[in-house]
Amino acid sequence: MGDYFKSQSSYSNTFKHKNSKFPIRLKPLKNELLSSWLLREAYAHYMNPPAFISLYFYNFDRHIFHRDIDLVGINENFIKQLVSKTYYKKEDFLGMTLKSYEGYLFINLNKSNRNLFILQPRFRKGRAIKKAIRFCPLCLKESKEQYLKKYWRLSFSTICLKHKCFLYDNCPECGEVFSPNKRKYDIKEYHCHKCGFSFSQSPIKYVSKLSSGFKNIQKINEILESGVFIFEGKPILSIFFFPILKQVLRFLYFYNFRTIELLNEESHLLNIQLPEEKNKKKRFLEDLSIKEHYILFTVAMEIFKSKDSFEKYIKDNKIGFPFLNRGIEYIPFWYDELIKQFSNKHYFPTDEEIKSAVKYLKKKGIKPSYKKLSKMFDCYLDKRRTVEL
Ligand SMILES: [Zn+2]
Numbered sequence: 004m005g006d007y008f009k010s011q012s013s014y015s016n017t018f019k020h021k022n023s024k025f026p027i028r029l030k031p032l033k034n035e036l037l038s039s040w041l042l043r044e045a046y047a048h049y050m051n052p053p054a055f056i057s058l059y060f061y062n063f064d065r066h067i068f069h070r071d072i073d074l075v076g077i078n079e080n081f082i083k084q085l086v087s088k089t090y091y092k093k094e095d096f097l098g099m100t101l102k103s104y105e106g107y108l109f110i111n112l113n114k115s116n117r118n119l120f121i122l123q124p125r126f127r128k129g130r131a132i133k134k135a136i137r138f139c140p141l142c143l144k145e146s147k148e149q150y151l152k153k154y155w156r157l158s159f160s161t162i163c164l165k166h167k168c169f170l171y172d173n174c175p176e177c178g179e180v181f182s183p184n185k186r187k188y189d190i191k192e193y194h195c196h197k198c199g200f201s202f203s204q205s206p207i208k209y210v211s212k213l214s215s216g217f218k219n220i221q222k223i224n225e226i227l228e229s230g231v232f233i234f235e236g237k238p239i240l241s242i243f244f245f246p247i248l249k250q251v252l253r254f255l256y257f258y259n260f261r262t263i264e265l266l267n268e269e270s271h272l273l274n275i276q277l278p279e280e281k282n283k284k285k286r287f288l289e290d291l292s293i294k295e296h297y298i299l300f301t302v303a304m305e306i307f308k309s310k311d312s313f314e315k316y317i318k319d320n321k322i323g324f325p326f327l328n329r330g331i332e333y334i335p336f337w338y339d340e341l342i343k344q345f346s347n348k349h350y351f352p353t354d355e356e357i358k359s360a361v362k363y364l365k366k367k368g369i370k371p372s373y374k375k376l377s378k379m380f381d382c383y384l385d386k387r388r389t390v391e392l
């Protein structure tokens with residue numbers, strides 16, 4: 004009998020928590036990531052994060068930390084519950100997610116696919132197995148309460164602009180991937196769940212004064228913050244600049260267009276070489292190491308210093324016109340203007356011309372393809388730039 008009442012009351016207690024506000028409501032810190040704030044909330048309640056989630060939320064279980072909470076805050080329902088448990092607004096929470104980069108880094112965030120310059124996590128049994136968040140040991144050390152910053156999820160965040168040192172994405176002691184939600188809840192500091200190393204004690208690797216990295220990475224951050232890239236004195240919306248910046252990273256990394264002095268200098272300073280074509284294992288730019296990212300972004304920004312530096316890079320590497328816009332979903336006007344001088348022909352075949360070429364090929368018994376058409380017209384054609392085959 005007694006047991007019956009006991010289970011009844013604990014049952015209703017569970018729902019009481021699901022309906023109530025958090026007893027302790029922490030203020031989000033400057034540039035804090037949503038997951039970081041949630042973790043702090045859980046620890047402030049002396050609970051481990053999975054237990055905290057299952058106690059306070061409807062329809063969400065403890066596995067929530069095995070998902071990318073910071074992309075959009077899981078979903079509308081989760082954000083709604085967060086609002087009901089605090090005095091904060093929906094916008095406050097969305098501002099702590101990567102969705103807040105919409106209109107600055109990309110037009111719309113893609114929930115189910117990769118997003119430009121965003122490091123994407125992968126989990127196995129709640130443990131991060133892919134490097135998707137970085138930290139600055141000195142930032143961790145100096146804040147009263149350790150927390151994670153939103154921009155540590157971006158691939159160009161390779162150094163701390165405040166402390167002028169490199170960020171980390173793994174444990175300097177044992178190499179384990181940084182997995183923020185895996186820690187002993189009675190230890191306040193971020194530490195390695197495998198060996199216990201406290202990350203604020205990581206050795207500081209300062210950026211060399213001889214490197215152009217600091218000023219160039221700073222420049223990218225300014226563009227992200229202002230939403231504007233100034234090129235040749237003209238403002239360009241950052242959402243139309245970042246995809247083109249990525250294009251130049253691809254030239255440098257995947258296509259081996261590496262004739263540029265700064266690349267040698269920066270590689271020499273860091274004592275690393277970008278891998279040659281044959282032993283490139285990484286399929287996506289987001290998968291590269293912090294130092295590789297640092298070098299690539301530093302050099303790419305140098306290329307976009309001026310029209311002259313861009314043209315020199317294209318000429319020195321003999322990059323053909325088809326490469327310049329290959330794989331770009333939408334070619335912004337400013338870039339189209341910049342590259343059109345490299346096109347042999349200043350015209351593009353009309354739909355009619357392409358249709359007759361297709362007819363011609365078919366007549367000859369040849370299956371038409373964009374590759375064949377590109378060759379015929381001596382310019383790069385694909386389904387975005389021409390008719391359906
Ligand atoms: Zn720092």
Ligand SMILES: [Zn+2]
Pocket residue numbers: 174175176177178179195196197198199200
């Ligand atoms: Zn470790």
